[in-house]
Amino acid sequence: MIEKKQQIFNKLGLHARAAAKLSHLANMFSADIYLIYNDDKVNAKSLLGILTLAASVGNEIMLQAAGADEQEAIQAIGDLFDRKFDEEI
Amino acid sequence: MAKDVKGIQLSRVRELNQLKITRVFNEKWLPNLVKHPRPQRPGLGLTGYLKHIQDGRIQIFGKTEAGYLSNLKEGETGRCLKNYFSLKLPGVIVAENIEPAAEWIAMAARYSTPILVSALHTAPLISRLSAYLYQYFSKKIKLNGVLMDVMGQGVLITGASGIGKSETALELVNKGYQLIADDVAEFYIDSNDDLVGRANEAIKNLMEVRGLGIININDIFGASAVLEEKKLNLVINLEKWDAKKKYDRLGEDNQCFKILGLEVPLLTLPVGPGRNLSTIIEVALRNFLAKKSGRPTYLEACQTASAPPPGNREGAGGEAT
Numbered sequence: 001m002i003e004k005k006q007q008i009f010n011k012l013g014l015h016a017r018a019a020a021k022l023s024h025l026a027n028m029f030s031a032d033i034y035l036i037y038n039d040d041k042v043n044a045k046s047l048l049g050i051l052t053l054a055a056s057v058g059n060e061i062m063l064q065a066a067g068a069d070e071q072e073a074i075q076a077i078g079d080l081f082d083r084k085f086d087e088e089i
Numbered sequence: 090m091a092k093d094v095k096g097i098q099l100s101r102v103r104e105l106n107q108l109k110i111t112r113v114f115n116e117k118w119l120p121n122l123v124k125h126p127r128p129q130r131p132g133l134g135l136t137g138y139l140k141h142i143q144d145g146r147i148q149i150f151g152k153t154e155a156g157y158l159s160n161l162k163e164g165e166t167g168r169c170l171k172n173y174f175s176l177k178l179p180g181v182i183v184a185e186n187i188e189p190a191a192e193w194i195a196m197a198a199r200y201s202t203p204i205l206v207s208a209l210h211t212a213p214l215i216s217r218l219s220a221y222l223y224q225y226f227s228k229k230i231k232l233n234g235v236l237m238d239v240m241g242q243g244v245l246i247t248g249a250s251g252i253g254k255s256e257t258a259l260e261l262v263n264k265g266y267q268l269i270a271d272d273v274a275e276f277y278i279d280s281n282d283d284l285v286g287r288a289n290e291a292i293k294n295l296m297e298v299r300g301l302g303i304i305n306i307n308d309i310f311g312a313s314a315v316l317e318e319k320k321l322n323l324v325i326n327l328e329k330w331d332a333k334k335k336y337d338r339l340g341e342d343n344q345c346f347k348i349l350g351l352e353v354p355l356l357t358l359p360v361g362p363g364r365n366l367s368t369i370i371e372v373a374l375r376n377f378l379a380k381k382s383g384r385p386t387y388l389e390a391c392q393t394a395s396a397p398p399p400g401n402r403e404g405a406g407g408e409a410t
Contacts, residue, residue, distance in 0.1 A: 016303065027250070027251075040231065041231070042231065042273060043233055043250065045250045046233065046250065046272045046273065046297075047272070047297050047303070048271055048272035048273060048292040048295060048296075048297050048303070049233070049272050049273045051289075051291045051292050052231075052273055052289035052291050052292055054291055
């Protein structure tokens with residue numbers, strides 16, 4: 001199991017569109033992937049789960065992955081956050 | 090009770106419509122913290138027996154307290170109230186729209202205690218208040234799955250991502266049952282020690298169905314297709330059919346799902362081609378209700394009667410000849 005702290009950079013935070021991109025990406029990996037924020041832990045493959053976090057710009061969340069492709073998963077998801085979910089130029 | 094919860098401000102309690110608060114005195118201290126889920130009636134506390142009056146509990150005055158205080162001799166009331174309010178209680182709610190005497194308000198103000206007046210009788214006031222506070226103070230846990238009301242029972246459908254939880258739930262909604270929460274349900278323990286689940290505000294009434302996106306069940310099916318919260322009675326775990334695994338063939342497994350120190354019956358349903366899950370779940374609920382009402386299961390019926398089980402061929406032997 002590996003973990004990574006990740007800050008949210010996009011203006012709108014984990015809103016519906018960003019959450020959809022995130023869960024879509026997470027579903028490409030076989031590892032179990034979780035997002036942890038404010039003592040809440042949700043499955044990154046669940047769109048509605050991500051929405052319940054209501055995490056916004058500037059917040060820091062914890063990414064957690066366990067499974068064969070955990071390294072790649074954390075890397076790819078971290079990239080998506082860093083790219084601001086491809087929302088802003 | 091979770092110890093890390095610091096408390097809830099009385100101002101939030103005041104905003105609860107169900108408490109029918111009509112007036113507030115000493116408003117300045119509404120930010121006082123309530124730290125306990127059970128409201129308290131002072132009773133003998135007013136006579137000077139203060140041992141069990143606990144800090145952090147909302148105090149409820151009814152006709153008894155008001156009557157006692159108004160029947161005291163002059164001077165006595167002040168002394169009683171001084172001892173009582175000096176405990177720095179978070180706040181007092183007076184029931185039945187009883188007008189608090191000026192002396193109470195003044196003494197409460199001295200010890201920074203707000204006084205609220207409710208139109209409710211004491212019993213409903215206490216039960217509504219404690220129902221709210223229990224939910225607030227209870228340990229909470231999020232579980233992955235769809236929470237539904239099927240035949241009046243709270244059912245949590247769990248299983249791996251993509252196994253078809255939401256699709257099964259959608260079929261159940263289409264059959265007339267109610268959705269409480271899709272994907273993630275939040276549970277707390279209420280004052281009856283029951284596990285109660287509800288949806289996070291952000292995803293209330295919503296369901297995600299691959300191919301359709303996020304749909305609002307309340308908009309599409311109407312208000313009768315959704316519920317605010319529901320006590321959990323049964324967990325149904327969907328899993329991929331595994332030819333090597335032994336599934337319950339006789340209905341004798343009694344599995345349990347453990348959560349927050351409570352146990353909930355658990356049923357595992359294998360998912361395979363040709364298995365209509367919503368119908369199986371409906372029948373599972375009928376079976377669950379029958380067991381709950383005390384009807385013997387097929388196996389129990391076989392064991393109690395020494396005669397061959399009902400439906401056994403030997404029973405119909407006469408016809409065969």
